[in-house]
Amino acid sequence: MPRRTPSSWYTAVSGCVRCGLDSTAFALLRDMRGRDVPLNGFALASLVTACERRGWEEGGAGIHALTHRAGLMGNVYIGTALLHMYGSRGLVSDARMLFWEMPERNVVSWTAIMVALSSNGYVEEALGAYRRMRREGVTCNANAFATVVSLCGSLEDEVAGLQVAAHVVVSGLQRHVSVANSLITMFGNLRRAQDAERLFDRMEERDRISWNAMISMYSHEGVCGKCFTVLSDMRRGGVRPDVTTLCSLVSLCALSDHVALGSGVHSLCVRSGLHSSVMVANVLVNMYSAAGKLDEAECLFWNMSTRDAVSWNTMISSYVQNDRNAEALETLVQLLQTDEGPPNHMTFSSALGACSSPEAFMDGRRVHAMILQRSLQNDLLVCNSLLTMYSKCNSMEDAERIFQLMLCCDVVSCNVLIGGYAALEDVTNAMHVFSWMRGAGIKPNYITVLNIQGACKSPDDLHYYGRPLHAYITQTGLSSDEYITNSLITMYATCGDLESSTDIFCRINNKSAISWNAIIAANVRHGRGEEALKLFMDLRHAGNKLDRFCLAECLSSSASLASLEEGMQLHGLSVKCGLHYDSHVINAAMDMYGKCGKMDDMLKLIPDPAWRPTQCWNTLISGYARYGYFKEAEDTFKHMVSMGQKPDYVTFVSLLSACSHAGLVDKGINYYNSMASTFGVPPGIKHCVCIVDLLGRLGRFAEAEKFIEEMPVLPNDLIWRSLLSSSRTHKNLYIGRKAAKNLLELDPFDDSAYVLLSNLYATNARWEDVDNLRTHMKTIKLNKRPACSWLKLKNEVSTFGIGDRSHMHTQKIYAKLDEILLKLREVGYVADTSSALHDTDEEQKEQNLWNHSEKLALAYGLLVVPECSTIRIFKNLRVCADCHLVFKLVSMVFDREIVLRDPYRFHQFKHGSCSCSDFW
DNA sequence: CTTTCGCTAT
Incomplete structure (x- = not known):
């Protein structure tokens, strides 16, 4: 080559970069500078691209400086290349600044800023950039359209999406395969499958991505049939499924819980030879774990020839989803010992799910320490998982501390806090977070509202928070949300306003099964079993299908009515619908037979010990307790513990009431004392009532009084009523008067207090006091509930x-x-x-x-x-x-x-x- | 342009 012009240097540099010969390109740059060849924007832009691709941060910064010195900052090519680089490194503000300082912008630079913004989470801003670009009269090319179309898809912004689709049609660029493909994906995200189908049918030219986009759309919708039709059309057209195709198909099987189909797809993966692809193997692991086949998932995982971070993360979250928390944490430890990692934000987010209960609190702290070690504490996902972990551990102080330290937060963060406070029945703080988020411009979503609704438990809560929230719901149009309306029914009922529940229920136009269930449950909770069963008849007349919730609710209302006939009919109905294998239905039926006095029928229904959920053990124990069969109740408890089942609050209520019904005071106190220390269940008011009952029945009033003083919760009406009624049995006037006084302080119109006290006076033959009490009751218009x-x-x-x-x-x-x-x-x-x-x-x-x-x-x-x-x-x-x-x-x-x-x-x-x- | 693991709620 006799003489090299500067442009031959430039062509050589960009050619090298295009072929991936990045080091040669940099050698050429050194040569050029040695020979004083002037630099140009095109060559430097190519070198920036090389640095971005290789992750050479210093190289990128060097080229940036060089550009300054060469006075080329205004060059549109270099500007665009730098935009790409900043965008991919997450330096959004640098990208913004550079972009708006560029003297000249072409369609490629606009596309670059849109990509930089959207890939860093600023999707709406990216859409704003598109609008600005059109106002400035820049003509879109195919690449720009593909970018903005997928923006609209990920925003799920239907209006913007359809507008952009119109722009595409006007420009005639929908003939471009890549543009059509992104339109299909967008229609899929907007749940407009018909538009996607129409476009797909009219495409003159389709590539593998077009097919994949269709399959992916049906896969997300969970439509098995269409997914597999497209697959066979695709194969008939000579297009072989690739990794992406298989990933969509496998995740469809995971989503739709279709085990048989899943193993078919698995064999397709093996036949195509793509099962060894890390991505495909990862989805397969996930599929088996979603189907509860953890053994298969484990087997696949350990047989993978290569594993990446996603594989480990999948395995960890598989354990968490299947409630095998210890193994999830062991897997995290194993990951730290290999070089297959490195663990990332997703790893820790999944692992924290294994620590989300009070007894795993220390594990949670340890994982938190690992996060700090790796400086991942500023990641939003990690923060939200930490918030979740601490609030599920009931440590709202820790959750608040995390929240204060967060650089930014979103609606999920707020929902976690609100949910945490709601679980502790702390409505005041839940509402604080709610008003704070609105002030901070974070838009509450339906989960926010559901959480607060769930926190309202008393008439006071309803008055101060529930009704204003209802107003907010109406104002913001959230009342069209079915979940929220149904949850309103429940909220009003729990707060004691059944009338409003009924009113809301009646106003629902299309009552879903869930609405019916909610109103039936509301009536059951108010002790209106007959009304509940009447509603059940209405539900059947309205032609609704029965579900397990409804059957369980109605069974429990016939249980509370002790109405064996209805109960048996409902149980028969559950057999007819094939719902009698559902654990909730079994439980409700067992409880019904137990409460209707058919212990033998109850026992016929008990599932195999290995398959009994906690509630089932509880039903069994309380069933025995109700009959005074203490030995059986205790044996059941021991059996439950030996099976590795964790007793809960209700278990101990049942067990202690069995002790109480059998008069076994020492047993009762022993179990009460071991609750927290051995079983990690802190004693609550109902347990205390059992103990007071137990001591009172035996006339051990001094101990009972001492217990009431020292117990961890404040005494309520049940405590005093129990004490009052046992004072009557033992003719103890002193204790009886004291209990009645406390009972009447809580509610001066408590009829049971007067009746029990009057009975106590009668037992002690203090007829004058009896007369006085009866006169007083008449004056305040209280009637004795007649016995029947x-x-x-x-x-x-x-x-x-x-x-x-x-x-x-x-x-x-x-x-x-x-x-x-x-x-x-x-x-x-x-x-x-x-x-x-x-x-x-x-x-x-x-x-x-x-x-x-x-x-x-x-x-x-x-x-x-x-x-x-x-x-x-x-x-x-x-x-x-x-x-x-x-x-x-x-x-x-x-x-x-x-x-x-x-x-x-x-x-x-x-x-x-x-x-x-x-x-x- | 297509794709795997994840936080709140059911």
């Missing part, structure tokens, strides 16, 4: 009050009563007049006792219930000592099995004794 008992025969319910003579068979019933009395006297029955509540002579007292509602029901039961079946009687108040004695004697003298249900438990009378061992 009922029994069911086929579809008929017979109800009896005290001395009731309204029943159509009254004469026969009273005749039977006389017969009973005679037979019982033969075996030595003497009325226990200490149960009498009125000051009358002994004979009258006996007469009153003999007319108690449960005795009337018993007489009727003896008359009408076939001799081979159990007589089942229900009572709205606790049974008195005299009736209990009579029931025992009748079970012996008449040789009948009788079950009596009071609001707290079952009494099963057989051969003269009761399952409660005379302790209730």
Whole structure:
């Protein structure tokens, strides 16, 4: 080559870069500078591209400086190359500054700034740049359109997307394969599958990416059929599936939980030889773990010839998703010992999911330390996961500290905090975060609202936060969100305003199954079981399909009504719908049989021990407790622990109530003391009620008072009511007065306080005090809740009050009563007049006792219930000592099995004794 | 232009 012109140097440099000969290009640059060849923008731009590609940060900075010295900063090529470089390094403000200082901008530089902005999360700003570019009259090329179209897709901005699509059509560039491909993807993101299909059908030329874009769209929608149709069309057209195709197909199987299809796709991966691709293997691991086949996932993972960070992250999150937290953390440790890593923000975000419960708090701290070691604490995802971890560990102080240190936060961060406070029932702080985020310009989404709704628990919460929130929901148009409306129904119901719940429910135009479930659940929670079952009938008439939630709710309302017939019908219905294998339904059915007095039917339903969820163990324990079968309850508890199941709050309520119903005070206190230390369950108010009940029943009032003073929660009405009723059993006036005083301080209109106290006075024969109390009750217009008992025969319910003579068979019933009395006297029955509540002579007292509602029901039961079946009687108040004695004697003298249900438990009378061992 | 792992809620 005789003479080299400067432009031959430039061509050589850019040619080298284009071929990937980056070091040769830099050698040429050194040569040029040695020979004083003037630099130009084109050559320098090529070198910037080389630096960007190789990640040579210093090289890039050097070229930048060189550009300054050569006075070439205004050159559009070098400017664009630098924009690319800043964008890919995350230096957005440098890119912005450079861009707006450029004296001249062409379509390529506009595209470069859009890419720099959007790839760093400033997608809306990038769309703004596009609008500005059009205003400035710059004509888009295919690349620019492809970029902005995908922007609209990722923003899911339908209006902008359709506008840009129109621009594309006007320019005629939709004929470009790359532009059409990005339009397909955008339509997919906007959930406009029909537009995508129309475009795809009309394409004259399609490449593999076009096919992949279609498959990916159907895959995200979870539409298996269309996905596989496109796949076979693609293969028939001679286009072989590639890694991307397979990734979409595998993730579709993971999403749609289609195990059979998944293994088919797996074999397709193997046949195409692409199963060894890291990406494909990663999705396969994820697919198996999503299907709960962790063994397969593990096997694939360890057999991979190469693993990258994503593989490890997938495996860690697989363990977390399958509740195998210890293994997730072990995997993290293994990753740190290999050189396959390095662990990144995603790794720690997944690992933190393994520490999101109070007992894993120290693990969480350790992972937090690893994050600090690697300086990942400024990553938004990592911060949000840390926030989640600390709030799930109930440590809101730590969560707040993280939040204060965060450089930026988003709606997720705020939702985590609100959810954390909501879980602790701290509405005040949840609302603080809510108003703070609105002030900070962070738009609340439906999850924000759902969290706050869930935090409102009391009428006060409703008044101060719930109703204003409802107003906010209406104003912001969130009331069209089905989740939010249904959650409103629940919120009003939990806060005691069932009327508003019903009102909202009635106003819903298209009531979904969830709306029905919400209103049924609301009625169940308000003790309106009959209304709930009526709604259930309406739901069926409206032609809605039953689901497991609905069945479980209705089963639990028939349980609370002790309505065995409805319960059995519902259970039958669940079998018909194939929902009887659902663990919620099984549980509800078990609970129903238990509460309806059919312990044997309950036991028939228990799943295999290995498959019992915690609630199932709890149902079983509380079922035994209700019958006073302490040994069985305790054995079940021990069995549960030996199976590795963690007891929870409810488990201990059931277990302690079993102790209480059996009068086993030392057992009860031992279990109470071991709750927190051995099982990590902090005692709550319900546990304390059990202990107070237990001590009170045995008359150990000094210990009970000491316990109340020292217990970790404030005493509530249940505590005082329990103490008051046991003071009556032990005729302890001092304790009784004290308990009644405390009870009335909490609620001066608590009728139970007056009734129990008056009964206590009656037991102590202080008739004057009884009279005074009754007069006082009349003055403040309180009525004693009348006692009543009922029994069911086929579809008929017979109800009896005290001395009731309204029943159509009254004469026969009273005749039977006389017969009973005679037979019982033969075996030595003497009325226990200490149960009498009125000051009358002994004979009258006996007469009153003999007319108690449960005795009337018993007489009727003896008359009408076939001799081979159990007589089942229900009572709205606790049974008195005299009736209990009579029931025992009748079970012996008449040789009948009788079950009596009071609001707290079952009494099963057989051969003269009761399952409660005379302790209730 | 297509693609794998992830935070809040169900």
